[in-house]
Amino acid sequence: MKNPIIVVGLGELGSVFARGFLRLGYPVQGAMRGQDLQALAKDIPNPEAVLIAVGEADISSVLQDIPNAWQDRLILLQNELLPRDWQAASLPTPTVISVWFEKKKGMDSKVVIPSPIFGTKAKLVFDALAKVDLPSYIVDSEEELLYELVRKNLYILTTNIAGLEVGGNVQQLQQEHAEVMNAVAHDILEIQAYLTGQTHAIDNLIKGMLEAFAGDPEHGCMGRSAPARLKRALTFADQANLEVAKLREIAKQAQ
Structure with missing residues (x-):
């Protein structure tokens, strides 16, 4: 047994x-x-x-x-x-x-x-x-695990938070709102660097995020948890005194 x-x-x-x-x-x-x-x-x-x-x-x-x-x-x-x-x-x-x-x-x-x-x-x-x-x-390795965890966080947080501003699906986010996507992604990776205590290869992680976009292009951006994810991200940003200007702009629009 x-x-x-x-x-x-x-x-x-x-x-x-x-x-x-x-x-x-x-x-x-x-x-x-x-x-x-x-x-x-x-x-x-x-x-x-x-x-x-x-x-x-x-x-x-x-x-x-x-x-x-x-x-x-x-x-x-x-x-x-x-x-x-x-x-x-x-x-x-x-x-x-x-x-x-x-x-x-x-x-x-x-x-x-x-x-x-x-x-x-x-x-x-x-x-x-x-x-x-x-x-x-x-x-x-634990290094590979950390990359995968940050990649998933980047995907979830970027799509959810950008979705608060532009809605739509991940393909539309990439093709029609790339400026918003990149601004949110860079803010998220600043926060991930704070939470992990190390910087990460931005280009590599964004490439990894886009691989996931291609896996399900019609995946909706803004899930029910999006407002809570934005609030949590800004709490971490405040702890680290990070500017994260795009996240703050989206939060202000959502008020």
Whole structure:
């Protein structure tokens, strides 16, 4: 009998991964947001892995509450994730997947590009996604992981925040509003540099973002989370005394 896999947060994404783990033959134990994880760890002290599938707004509080016995077997998948998030909870580097497929209620998963994975449980995640026909690949280093996390952040934040001004889809953003796209992207990368403590290759990351645009040209820019993402980005910019003029302009227009 294989050790169970715990999935904390059984929303749309968590359910996709749970199905993949089940098809690999692992028992899956779901845990709802707010459930007492310390009590669950007494019942399941030695899980194969623990997937944290709560939203980005809840990730900080959940990571602070991870039982000691689980800390070396975490899998994270949140948007806007960076090393500072698990470092703040004094956790070892977890397995991380930058999810590049979209799953909404009542629809099949829609792939933008293959999803990169890094960490000790990367093969497990790769195999689970293969069981549900979702493409992924394993990266070999924390440096590659950081690039992938910043690339995903750049994509999510640029499209959402630029979408507050211009609407439309990512193809229209690139072709019709390139000036807005580039201004927002440069502001976002300033913030990412602050949050990661290092500068990043801007041209390379923008190229990576545009690769994702090409994977799903009709992907809408402005999701429901766009206002909250802009507010969060400006909070970080204020902490770092960054000008981020375009982000501030968009925030002022949105008032």
